[in-house]
Amino acid sequence: MTTPEAWVDRDGEARADQDSAAQAGQAWEARAELDGAERAGQDGAAQIIEGFARLSEGTLPGRMGITVTDASAERVVGTMPVDGNIQPYGLLHGGASCVLAESLGSVGAALQAGPGRFAVGIEISATHHRAVAVGLVTGVATRVHGGRTTATYEIAISDDRGRRVCSARLTCLLRDQVPPGGHDPGHLAAAAE
Secondary structure: OOOOOOOEEOOOEEEEOOHHHHHHHHHHHHHHHHHHHHHHHHHHHHHHHHHHHHHHHOOOOHHHOEEEEEEEEOOOEEEEEOOOEEEEOEEEHHHHHHHHHHHHHHHHHHHHHHHOOOEEEEEEEEEEEOOOOOEEEEEEEEEEEEOEEEEEEEEEEEEEOOOOOEEEEEEEEEEEEOOOOOOOOOOOOHHHO
């Protein structure tokens, strides 16, 4: 990245007056801050992934073998083995796909909420497209809405061959305190420390 020499107005014309130079300097500083936050976010993703793994021990996602491999508020990726998550016909249980979808979307929503806030799933829907009997399924949760009070994710679950197994949608309520009867697991990144 280079330091801007002139400010460009909304018509694409370069201006080099004092006001535009000051604005260009401010824009440069803001971009440098974003670059630093982006680098910190990459380090933070590793902490979030580790924190999710530690917090999942002894919980449903942990028992089902769900592993988060990449995480940000915009996109969360994770895997789950088919083995151990089947229904009586020997196929991946539709409920297992929903657990994977809600787990990944909830991690994204917790990141959207930010430190000291909590994400609680309030609605999930899923369409199951094809059966899977062996291997690993991969879910990709993509944020479609991220506000202060709600976050919504679309989750695509695919088999080892990249074929769509399930399409799900999750909406989470973002809260400032843990709901009654729940407990504070701590912030995901803090759990990794």
